[in-house]
Amino acid sequence: MVRDYRDSHISREKSRRYEEDIYRKNSYDDALWWWEQGLLKTEINILKGQINSISALDFGCGTGRITAVVEQMVDNSVGVDIADSMLEYARTKLTRTELIFADLTKNDVLKGREFQLITAFRIFLNSSPALRHEILTVLAPKLTCDGRMIFNMHGNIWSQRVFTKIYFWLRGHQLNTSSYRHARHMIVPHGFVIERFYGFGVIPKIFYRIFGARSMYALDRILSVLPLMKYISFDLVFVCKKS
Numbered sequence: 001m002v003r004d005y006r007d008s009h010i011s012r013e014k015s016r017r018y019e020e021d022i023y024r025k026n027s028y029d030d031a032l033w034w035w036e037q038g039l040l041k042t043e044i045n046i047l048k049g050q051i052n053s054i055s056a057l058d059f060g061c062g063t064g065r066i067t068a069v070v071e072q073m074v075d076n077s078v079g080v081d082i083a084d085s086m087l088e089y090a091r092t093k094l095t096r097t098e099l100i101f102a103d104l105t106k107n108d109v110l111k112g113r114e115f116q117l118i119t120a121f122r123i124f125l126n127s128s129p130a131l132r133h134e135i136l137t138v139l140a141p142k143l144t145c146d147g148r149m150i151f152n153m154h155g156n157i158w159s160q161r162v163f164t165k166i167y168f169w170l171r172g173h174q175l176n177t178s179s180y181r182h183a184r185h186m187i188v189p190h191g192f193v194i195e196r197f198y199g200f201g202v203i204p205k206i207f208y209r210i211f212g213a214r215s216m217y218a219l220d221r222i223l224s225v226l227p228l229m230k231y232i233s234f235d236l237v238f239v240c241k242k243s
């Protein structure tokens with residue numbers, strides 16, 4: 001069992017599983033990614049309408065999933081991760097990104113540099129409260145006043161995730177969850193406010209397996225634009241700015 005989330009993706013096998021199993025074609029996470037990509041592009045385009053030049057930092061960039069989309073749309077792109085095995089995948093995909101192998105919470109090699117866009121996907125849900133605090137402490141001074149930080153929480157407690165959590169709990173295991181309120185409490189002490197947030201994934205994950213990812217995705221897309229549905233969606237994406 002990994003005690004510190006920092007060590008969670010260090011092993012080669014974990015990195016391989018992340019790239020080839022979790023994000024295998026038509027998996028549930030792959031479907032979430034179809035939706036996240038569109039959202040990221042929309043948000044970067046909004047930001048481009050407000051700011052002339054964008055330098056982007058992808059914190060915990062891992063295999064470069066998010067960075068690969070971001071680097072195509074911004075002027076400068078930096079990705080940082082503590083797991084070299086994850087960065088190995090990123091190096092094969094990224095063409096315009098400065099990749100840094102470091103733990104910024106321990107050694108802030110980007111001290112003094114500022115970014116108009118900071119992304120942090122699939123980082124906070126499974127990090128301990130202490131690590132979340134350390135990450136936000138190091139990221140906050142790096143975001144410009146007119147910049148945006150975009151992050152996700154892929155485990156909203158008020159979604160289908162609650163049933164998985166109960167299932168785990170009955171077996172004596174813990175499953176991490178989050179919510180809009182939880183995310184807000186996490187970022188506000190660091191001088192951020194949520195400008196807007198989105199949600200995707202109302203249909204239970206198992207339906208994707210039974211009925212196929214494409215059809216369930218189409219249904220979830222429709223649900224995602226209905227009012228209030230984001231509150232009961234599995235994957236929450238937050239767009240934040242400095243308060």
Ligand SMILES: C[S@@+](CC[C@H](N)C(=O)[O-])C[C@H]1O[C@@H](n2cnc3c(N)ncnc32)[C@H](O)[C@@H]1O
Pocket residue numbers: 005006007008009010059060061062063064065066080081082083086102103104105120121122123
């Ligand atoms: C689940 S992966 C997400 C990767 C990528 N952001 C994505 O969404 O595909 C989490 C990543 O965060 C990295 N990580 C965890 N703690 C970190 C830290 N203190 N500094 C840099 N990276 C860290 C891990 O090594 C891992 O690659």
